[in-house]
Amino acid sequence: MHTLHRLRPGEPFPANVGTVIVIDVLRMTSTAAVLMRRPSCASLAVAGTLDDLAELSLPAPACVVVSELVSDRWPGTWVDNSPSRVAAVPFGERTPVLVTTNGTKALLAAAASADRVLLASFIDLHAVALHVREGAPRSVAILPAGHFSTGEARVEDDLCADALALLLDGREPDLSAIASAIHADPRVRRRVLTEPDYAADVEVALLPDRGASVLSFHAQRASLGVGRIVRAR
Numbered sequence: 001m002h003t004l005h006r007l008r009p010g011e012p013f014p015a016n017v018g019t020v021i022v023i024d025v026l027r028m029t030s031t032a033a034v035l036m037r038r039p040s041c042a043s044l045a046v047a048g049t050l051d052d053l054a055e056l057s058l059p060a061p062a063c064v065v066v067s068e069l070v071s072d073r074w075p076g077t078w079v080d081n082s083p084s085r086v087a088a089v090p091f092g093e094r095t096p097v098l099v100t101t102n103g104t105k106a107l108l109a110a111a112a113s114a115d116r117v118l119l120a121s122f123i124d125l126h127a128v129a130l131h132v133r134e135g136a137p138r139s140v141a142i143l144p145a146g147h148f149s150t151g152e153a154r155v156e157d158d159l160c161a162d163a164l165a166l167l168l169d170g171r172e173p174d175l176s177a178i179a180s181a182i183h184a185d186p187r188v189r190r191r192v193l194t195e196p197d198y199a200a201d202v203e204v205a206l207l208p209d210r211g212a213s214v215l216s217f218h219a220q221r222a223s224l225g226v227g228r229i230v231r232a233r
């Protein structure tokens with residue numbers, strides 16, 4: 001790896017970037033990591049926005065939409081974009097379809113500029129760092145999704161990006177201190193108090209899994225706003 005770029009939410013990508021790593025700890029990249037723990041789950045479909053669901057090549061009965069958003073224009077089963085909740089949902093043969101406020105938009109934006117797009121969260125942080133270091137891409141950009149449309153930062157995404165940068169440099173981050181800082185953040189504390197399932201999501205999202213898979217995103221066509229998440233190895 002020759003060059004490491006640290007981006008802000010919504011910031012333009014550097015020219016000729018090799019690999020972009022998208023981070024949306026609370027909650028999209030954590031939810032994706034939990035979903036892909038299932039041996040029966042070969043891939044996840046992605047739609048950048050609710051409007052992009054119409055571009056999916058899958059019929060609605062073959063899907064379960066995983067989203068905190070709501071729409072009556074797409075029939076079928078919906079479940080919250082919640083890493084704790086999806087772990088208990090029986091998907092059967094249906095394909096999970098992620099469409100979220102920030103993370104899926106960040107994936108599509110990254111795919112329009114990068115040779116390769118990876119996902120990262122605290123769950124799969126060490127696996128992603130090892131994978132990138134072994135692959136030695138010419139350049140890497142770390143993109144904390146934050147509030148992607150406004151460019152507003154989110155502490156959990158920024159601290160995960162910091163931890164990943166340390167690992168890529170061969171140093172070990174203090175994950176206990178990072179978890180404490182995230183728990184203490186006023187926005188996170190407020191959501192934990194007002195949203196019953198959010199505390200469980202935070203706990204799942206901050207628990208590293210040394211056996212986690214590395215996930216990559218492939219756009220069907222960026223102009224269509226859809227794509228797939230698969231295991232990179």
